[in-house]
Amino acid sequence: MSTATAPASSTAHADALRALEARYGTPWSAPLPAWNETLDSLLAHRSVRNYADRPLPEGTLETLIAAAQSASTSSNLQTWSVVAIEDPERKARLAALAANQSQVREAPLFLVWLADLSRLEAAGQRTDTSIEGLHYLETLVVGMIDAALAAQNAVVALESLGMSAVYIGAIRNRPEQVAAELGLPPRVMPVFGMCVGYPDETRPAAIKPRLPQPVVLHREQYNVPSQVGEIAQYDEVTRAFQTSQGQSAAGWTARSLARWRSAESLHGRDRLRDALNALGFELR
Known part of the structure; x- marks a missing residue:
């Protein structure tokens, strides 16, 4: 059942217009057939690169992964994985591999999202089943799409909990070294990283x-x-x-x-x- 409702008051309507106009930087003229808190959260998204020195609540990571695993996945193949990094020294090494971006070091949690074909390859080997299709570009594209869908679900979830994130595409600058740092098996690709934490309110990010x-x-x-x-x-x-x-x-x-x-x-x-x-x- 949809939870979308038309703005119930002039205040809610004004809030919706402000959100839309901030997202486009221009006046909004289209009708507003419905609005809710989910739309508020989605349109308020911004890339946050400055994080408060505040630990994440226990169970945060597991909750985010549950949200990620609730995303659509091609044919239920689930051709993605994620490596969660909290160790400061490992984050520093990954930051060095990703254009020395300070937010990788500063965020309490750094996630590296992976296109992962290794599970299916291992399953084929265990069952003596042909896996020729794994070696085509299409299958890697499926894995990358799966990883992106899962990661964005995690972002929506963490922002609903008052946290923020920023994607780190520079994790692909030196993918072999990232794979070595994370101990990735063959046929697993680091697609992007993601910093997760509470935003530093003294250095707010803009939409x-x-x-x-x-x-x-x-x-x-x-x-x-x-x-x-x-x-x-x-x-x-x-x-x-x-x-x-x-x-x-x-x-x-x-x-x-x-x-x-x-x-x-x-x-x-x-x-x-x-x-x-x-x-x-x-x-x-």
């Missing part, structure tokens, strides 16, 4: 505006003509946000394209195919 809906929402068929003007408007919104955060006002287009300017811009991830081969993925 970053997203692309306008006409850029990402296409009805019936992909709509190319709407892109240019909407993205130009979004560049203005992004520049204003960047200025408010004390950043250079580069806009979304320039900053995004800079990420793909050259192989060096990938910070080691340009050799991901070689790294995957080293980790035991044949990628037929």
Whole structure:
């Protein structure tokens, strides 16, 4: 049964509008057919890189994993795993492998989410069953999607409990070294990391505006003509946000394209195919 309800008062309606306008950085004009606390939590998401020196309650990790395992998974294959790291020295080593990001060291809990084909391979070997399909790119993609769905469920859960998180894609900068640090068996890939903790209220994170809906929402068929003007408007919104955060006002287009300017811009991830081969993925 749905728990969604239309805003019951002008105050609730105003709160919903503020949440939507913060997410896009522009006025919201579409109707609000329903609203609830889940939507409040989802639209309030922000990447938090500063954490309070506060331990997580006992049972937090297990609760987050239960939420993660409640996510959809292709054909119930469950081709993901996660390694939880709380040891300060191991977090420091992983931070060094992930572009020296201080939040990896500072967060009380660091999770490394994995595309994991090793379980199915072992099951095939135990039962003398052909596992040729495991060696194709499609199966690795399934594992990566499974890991992402599970991780986002965990984020929704932890934010509902007053905690915050930030994804660490730089865990893929040096995947072989991360695999060695975590003792990963062959055919297991570190997809991304995630810092988890209580936000440092003295250094609050802001809600970053997203692309306008006409850029990402296409009805019936992909709509190319709407892109240019909407993205130009979004560049203005992004520049204003960047200025408010004390950043250079580069806009979304320039900053995004800079990420793909050259192989060096990938910070080691340009050799991901070689790294995957080293980790035991044949990628037929």
